[in-house]
Every structure is written in structure tokens, then in C-alpha cells.
Amino acid sequence: MKIFDQIAMCLQNLSRRKVRTALTTMGVVIGTCAIVVMISLGVGLQKSQEAMLAQMGDLTKIEIYNYSGGAGGTSSVPNLDDSMIEQIAAYDHVDVITPVVQAEWGKINIQCGDYIYQDSIYGVYPEALEKLGYVLKEGKYPTGKEKDYTILFGENGPYSFYNPKNPEEWHDPSSGDPPVDIFSDDFTISVNAQDPEGNAKEPEKYDATVTGVLVGDWNKGYETVYGAFLSIDQLYKLYQEYDEFNGISSTSSSAFNPRKINYNRVYVKVTDMKYVDEVETKIKDLGYDTYSMETVRKPMQEQANKMMLILGSLGGISLLVAAMGITNTMIMSIYERTREIGIMKVLGCVIGDIRTVFLMEAGLIGFGGGVIGVILSFAISIVLNVLGGGGLGGLMGGYYYGGGGDAATQISVIPIWLVGLALVFSTLIGLVSGFSPANRAVKISALEAIKHE
Amino acid sequence: MEKTPFIEIRGLKKVYKLGKERVVALDDINLTIQRGEICCILGTSGSGKSTLLNMMAGLERPTKGKVLYSNKDVTRFDERRWALFRQKNIGFVFQSYNLMTGLSGVENVAMPLMFRGMDKDKRTRIAKEVLREVGLGNRMKHKPTQMSGGQQQRVGIARAFVTNPKIVFADEPTGNLDSKTTTEVMELMVNKSRENNQTFILVTHDNGIARYADRIVTIVDGKIVRDEKNESIARTREQIASDNAQEVRQQAAAEEETEVSAPIPADEAAANMSTEGAE
Numbered sequence: 024m025k026i027f028d029q030i031a032m033c034l035q036n037l038s039r040r041k042v043r044t045a046l047t048t049m050g051v052v053i054g055t056c057a058i059v060v061m062i063s064l065g066v067g068l069q070k071s072q073e074a075m076l077a078q079m080g081d082l083t084k085i086e087i088y089n090y091s092g093g094a095g096g097t098s099s100v101p102n103l104d105d106s107m108i109e110q111i112a113a114y115d116h117v118d119v120i121t122p123v124v125q126a127e128w129g130k131i132n133i134q135c136g137d138y139i140y141q142d143s144i145y146g147v148y149p150e151a152l153e154k155l156g157y158v159l160k161e162g163k164y165p166t167g168k169e170k171d172y173t174i175l176f177g178e179n180g181p182y183s184f185y186n187p188k189n190p191e192e193w194h195d196p197s198s199g200d201p202p203v204d205i206f207s208d209d210f211t212i213s214v215n216a217q218d219p220e221g222n223a224k225e226p227e228k229y230d231a232t233v234t235g236v237l238v239g240d241w242n243k244g245y246e247t248v249y250g251a252f253l254s255i256d257q258l259y260k261l262y263q264e265y266d267e268f269n270g271i272s273s274t275s276s277s278a279f280n281p282r283k284i285n286y287n288r289v290y291v292k293v294t295d296m297k298y299v300d301e302v303e304t305k306i307k308d309l310g311y312d313t314y315s316m317e318t319v320r321k322p323m324q325e326q327a328n329k330m331m332l333i334l335g336s337l338g339g340i341s342l343l344v345a346a347m348g349i350t351n352t353m354i355m356s357i358y359e360r361t362r363e364i365g366i367m368k369v370l371g372c373v374i375g376d377i378r379t380v381f382l383m384e385a386g387l388i389g390f391g392g393g394v395i396g397v398i399l400s401f402a403i404s405i406v407l408n409v410l411g412g413g414g415l416g417g418l419m420g421g422y423y424y425g426g427g428g429d430a431a432t433q434i435s436v437i438p439i440w441l442v443g444l445a446l447v448f449s450t451l452i453g454l455v456s457g458f459s460p461a462n463r464a465v466k467i468s469a470l471e472a473i474k475h476e
Numbered sequence: 477m478e479k480t481p482f483i484e485i486r487g488l489k490k491v492y493k494l495g496k497e498r499v500v501a502l503d504d505i506n507l508t509i510q511r512g513e514i515c516c517i518l519g520t521s522g523s524g525k526s527t528l529l530n531m532m533a534g535l536e537r538p539t540k541g542k543v544l545y546s547n548k549d550v551t552r553f554d555e556r557r558w559a560l561f562r563q564k565n566i567g568f569v570f571q572s573y574n575l576m577t578g579l580s581g582v583e584n585v586a587m588p589l590m591f592r593g594m595d596k597d598k599r600t601r602i603a604k605e606v607l608r609e610v611g612l613g614n615r616m617k618h619k620p621t622q623m624s625g626g627q628q629q630r631v632g633i634a635r636a637f638v639t640n641p642k643i644v645f646a647d648e649p650t651g652n653l654d655s656k657t658t659t660e661v662m663e664l665m666v667n668k669s670r671e672n673n674q675t676f677i678l679v680t681h682d683n684g685i686a687r688y689a690d691r692i693v694t695i696v697d698g699k700i701v702r703d704e705k706n707e708s709i710a711r712t713r714e715q716i717a718s719d720n721a722q723e724v725r726q727q728a729a730a731e732e733e734t735e736v737s738a739p740i741p742a743d744e745a746a747a748n749m750s751t752e753g754a755e
Binding site: 024025027035036039363365366367368369371372374375376469470 | 535562570587588592635
């Protein structure tokens with residue numbers, strides 16, 4: 024038999040019992056719908072959670088806090104020094120790592136004309152800034168290879184310059200220009216005298232280049248808004264000069280000793296969200312405290328997965344019932360068609376063809392039900408998203424960034440893989456349900472069948 | 477009749493087990509049938525004649541013995557090979573017609589061709605031609621339920637002959653038909669078989685239709701008790717024809733009588749006409 028004839032026969036058989044075919048298909052439609060809509064709710068929840076977390080911070084960043092840090096830590100935790108950083112950098116999936124050292128206030132000045140910046144100066148690995156997700160607003164990233172002092176400001180850093188002679192002068196970042204123009208003005212950097220009156224000579228002023236400003240993002244930290252970034256080497260050079268200038272001896276407890284560095288804050292960026300847990304666990308095992316969105320994300324995702332599983336199983340049950348419906352329909356169909364099957368066999372229809380026709384019928388019920396079910400699911404999904412804008416997804420994600428109609432707040436999201444999965448699954452259900460009836464049809468004795476009334 | 481045997485049955489035996497009892501349906505059947513022969517297997521109900529036919533068509537397996545077609549042993553064919561063998565070589569006419577109720581006359585007739593994988597256009601054309609030959613040119617699109625018994629059996633005959641098989645089996649083909657239709661149907665089948673030099677094997681309990689065969693094999697209790705040339709076939713065709721004509725006349729007369737004695741209302745008669753159609 025030609026495949027075309029098999030299909031024609033299959034369609035003919037299905038259309039001969041329209042009501043039953045429709046009802047059986049309806050079972051599959053409902054089952055598919057249940058699964059797709061339920062899973063789409065789970066996906067929607069997950070999506071809105073992820074969007075929310077992304078708003079809260081970088082999902083692939085791990086922050087290491089070493090509370091025993093500072094000079095001469097006493098705990099058993101190993102020093103978080105350069106060699107330790109190298110060790111962590113060598114871990115799998117670590118994209119970039121940098122210590123973050125905030126300069127002690129008042130040790131260093133950035134100067135531009137009459138204006139001075141003393142707000143928050145950070146020492147980092149400049150080459151790590153871009154990968155850490157600090158976004159440039161203007162200019163370019165420092166490369167870390169510059170000979171001169173090189174500064175990258177947070178978005179409002181230039182507004183933090185103040186005039187010591189006129190402390191009341193205030194530049195509002197939300198309106199008006201900053202007192203300094205980072206691209207045309209000349210900047211210098213210098214250490215501060217510990218006691219300005221007691222020191223005869225002025226500290227030396229070094230030329231500094233400003234490469235650009237970042238986009239301020241409170242979720243990434245204060246430093247992106249009002250901070251200024253220096254390379255960590257340059258920061259330590261200034262520290263040493265500060266000690267020398269102010270006559271602090273190297274044996275003093277407050278003296279800076281590059282050999283005894285113990286960073287108390289290090290940022291690690293991993294290549295993908297899914298590795299955060301692995302890398303974070305390793306770092307924790309070293310004895311450091313860590314913070315990442317993973318600690319928030321993981322329980323949330325587990326919750327979403329659990330919910331998706333529960334919802335999906337509910338849908339699965341209805342599809343299971345539908346599968347029984349298909350089997351039932353096919354068995355009934357065999358009883359009704361026993362005689363026809365017998366005639367076909369006697370007239371020389373090979374059993375493979377009979378089996379194929381039966382499997383096609385069952386598979387078609389499954390596939391057709393799946394297609395209708397998916398279409399219906401999209402309709403339900405749209406209705407849910409329109410009606411329930413302030414519902415589940417809105418509750419989870421909406422309040423954080425004001426809700427609204429953006430994709431992340433949709434309750435129900437049907438990704439393309441879900442469509443494929445639903446179609447494959449429903450067809451498979453049909454085929455599996457039809458398998459035993461089809462074999463039963465094949466085993467019917469032609470002789471018995473043609474006697475069958 | 478010194479041709480090579482077309483169908484050869486050797487020592488065929490069939491034993492059914494009914495509970496603990498063993499029923500011998502066929503016992504040591506030996507039979508040779510030639511190409512183009514019209515052979516009647518005559519026997520009462522339970523004589524084993526249908527069992528013999530089933531085994532010749534591969535619908536049942538013999539307990540012992542062999543069936544050979546042109547010296548080829550088909551006894552141990554599996555189900556698939558039998559299906560293909562039937563597809564190519566065998567046509568079937570049943571007592572209860574066994575048409576597909578959901579299909580039209582043409583579709584029913586074209587079905588064996590479909591199993592062979594023939595194109596729809598081609599097989600429909602052939603099926604229509606054969607239907608015309610059996611006198612159903614005007615009923616092609618009708619479903620079996622819209623046809624009389626005689627018409628249904630003509631569809632059945634068309635279906636059996638459409639593949640131009642080497643052998644046609646007919647199992648009590650006229651069992652459900654009146655005598656007038658029986659004559660028409662029998663002549664149709666016999667003539668078609670003769671036209672194409674097809675072997676026609678008729679299984680019946682009816683002596684009356686056995687006379688259409690060249691040869692009558694009588695089975696009693698699973699054994700061949702008589703195997704003879706049909707004596708009546710020695711008579712001329714005209715004689716048979718005149719016999720038939722006489723029968724038809726008698727029947728018509730009888731029908732007229734009933735009509736006279738119990739007149740049928742006009743519309744009912746019309747209804748009968750339409751369902752009886754070409755008969």
C-alpha cells in the first residue's frame with residue numbers, strides 16, 4: 024500500500040466516527056493545554072524572577088569578603104593576597120577577578136584647578152572593569168598598562184569635586200554641569216599631609232589622565248555612581264608615598280606593607296550563571312565569606328522549578344487520562360472493524376499496512392490534539408497575561424520596577440521549546456496508546472474476523 | 477487434461493481440538509486441479525469443504541499434508557507471504573459479500589489494487605470498467621447499504637476479478653440470494669472465469685449450482701467420496717440457457733401470481749423497484 028492510501032484510509036476511518044474522534048482528540052487537547060499552560064506559568068515565574076534578580080545585581084558576580092582581612096589577620100583563614108587571587112583565578116569558569124580596595128579617606132586627593140575630589144577612590148585591576156559589567160558612559164576603559172596615573176570616574180564622580188575655599192558650592196548631578204570637565208581639564212593626583220600645618224613642604228602633584236565615566240548603577244554599587252577607580256598598583260604606590268611623606272615608619276602598625284596585603288574585598292566574575300554555585304562553594308571552602316545573587320537566585324529557582332514540576336504533573340495527569348482515552352477508542356475501533364480487518368487480510372493486505380494505518384490513526388489523534396492544544400494554550404496564555412498583569416508575575420517582579428507590560432512581568436510564557444515538546448509528547452502519547460491496539464488488530468485471525476458480525 | 481497440475485493437494489489433514497476431543501475436519505485429502513478448471517467442492521454443512529478452501533487460501537494451517545501451486549509448496553508460508561500471495565493470485569467471493577460498508581462500490585472493487593500499491597486514478601479506472609462488466613455501471617458511487625443483495629454480490633465478484641487473479645474462490649456465493657439472482661451471479665462468475673482461463677473453485681452445499689462446474693468433488697465427513705466430471709456440463713450450453721430461461725419464467729410467473737393475489741400499493745412497489753434496481 025502506498026503511504027498516501029494509508030493516510031487516506033486513516034483519515035477516512037477517523038472521519039467515519041466523527042464524534043468519537045472529536046471527543047478523544049478533545050482529551051488530548053485538554054491534556055496538552057494543561058501541560059503547556061502550567062509549564063508556561065512556571066517559565067513565566069522563572070523569567071520574572073530572573074529579570075528581578077538581574078535588576079538587583081549581576082547574576083554572575085561573586086563578592087568575596089574577608090573579614091579577617093587587613094594587616095595581620097589572626098584567624099586560620101589564609102590571607103587573601105595576590106597568590107590567593109591567582110589561585111582563584113585559575114578555577115574553572117572564572118572569567119575575571121579583581122580585588123577592590125577602597126582608599127582610606129583623606130590619604131589621596133585628585134585635584135583639578137581649585138577643585139578637589141576626596142570622595143571614594145578604589146584600587147582595582149583596571150582590565151577587569153569591563154568584564155565585571157561596569158558600563159562606560161563616555162570615554163574608554165583604562166588598560167592597566169598606562170605609566171601615568173589613570174582614573175575612571177563613576178557617573179557622578181565629577182560632581183563630587185568641591186572647592187575648599189568655597190565649601191558651600193554645590194553641583195547637583197540631576198541638573199547642571201559638573202565643576203570639572205574630565206576630557207578637557209587637567210587633573211593631578213597627590214597624597215595628603217597628615218597634619219597640613221606641621222608639614223613645611225607640599226606633597227608632589229602627579230599628572231593624571233581621566234579615561235572616562237561609567238554609567239551609574241546603584242545595583243552594582245556606590246563606586247559606579249560617585250567613585251573613582253585607580254589601578255591597584257598606582258593606589259599602593261601612593262600609599263607608600265603617603266607613609267614616606269608623613270614620616271610613618273615601616274614598623275609602625277599603621278604603615279602600609281605591600282608584602283602583607285590581605286584584601287578584604289574581591290570580586291569574581293564567572294562565565295555563566297550556572298557555574299556560580301560551583302565556584303562560590305570552592306571559595307567558601309577556603310574560609311571566606313561570599314555574597315552572590317546565587318544565594319537569592321537558587322532558592323527562588325528551586326521554588327520555581329518545584330512549582331513547574333507540580334503544575335506540569337497536574338497537566339501530565341490529564342494527558343495520561345487522554346492517553347487512556349486514545350487506547351480505549353482504538354480498542355473499540357478494532358472491535359468494530361474486526362470484520363473489515365479480516366476482509367483486508369483475506370484480500371491480501373499485508374499486516375504491516377494494517378498496523379501502520381492503526382498507528383497513524385492513534386498518532387494523528389495525538390498530534391492533532393497537540394496542535395489544537397498548543398493553539399488553545401497560546402490563547403489562554405494571552406488571556407492570562409492581559410487579565411492577570413498584576414498577578415503572580417507582577418507580584419514577584421512587578422513591584423520592583425514598577426510593573427508594566429514588559430515581557431518580564433508576563434504570567435505565562437510559552438517558549439518555543441515548550442511548543443515542540445508538547446507536539447512531540449502528544450504525538451508520542453498517541454503512538455504509544457495506539458501501539459497495543461494496533462498489534463491486537465494485526466493478530467486478528469482473518470478467518471475469525473470475516474465470520475465476525 | 478494432461479497439463480501440469482496447477483493446484484495440488486497432498487495428504488491434507490486438519491484436526492481441531494475442542495477441549496479434550498479431537499475432531500477430524502479433513503482426512504487425507506488428495507486433489508489436483510488444473511489451470512482454468514471450474515471445480516465445485518460439494519458437501520453438506522460440517523463436511524469440511526470450507527476448511528479445505530481456507531487451507532487452499534492460507535487462512536488456516538493444515539495439521540498435516542501440503543498444498544502446492546504450480547509445484548511450489550505454500551503450506552509453510554508465513555502470514556506476510558500468504559497475504560502477498562493472495563494479493564497476486566487469489567480472488568474471493570463470500571456468501572455474506574463482505575464489502576466495506578464505509579466505501580462506495582468503486583472503492584470496494586479498487587481495494588485489492590490499492591493493497592498492491594496501484595495509483596488511485598488507475599485503480600479507479602480499472603474498477604469502474606469491471607463494475608460495468610458486471611452490470612453495475614450505474615451504481616458505482618453507491619454504498620453497499622444502498623444496494624440489493626444481488627448488486628452487493630456483483631460488487632463482490634467485481635472485487636474478486638479486478639486483479640485478474642489466477643484462482644477465484646467462492647464460498648457459498650449464492651447462499652443469500654434468490655434463485656433468479658443466483659442464476660445471474662453464477663453465470664457471471666463462470667463466464668468471467670472462462671473468459672480469462674481462470675481457475676474457479678466453488679464451495680457449496682447446493683446441488684443446483686454445482687451444475688455450473690466442470691467437475692464436482694463431493695466431500696463427506698472430511699473425505700472425498702466422489703470426484704467426477706459434471707454430466708450436465710456435457711449438455712449443450714443452450715440447454716442450460718433454456719433451463720435457466722425456464723426457471724426465470726417460472727419464477728416470474730410465481731411472482732405475478734403473488735402480485736395478483738396480494739396487490740402491492742404503487743409507491744411501495746416503486747420503493748421495491750428502486751432498491752432492487754438492476755435486478
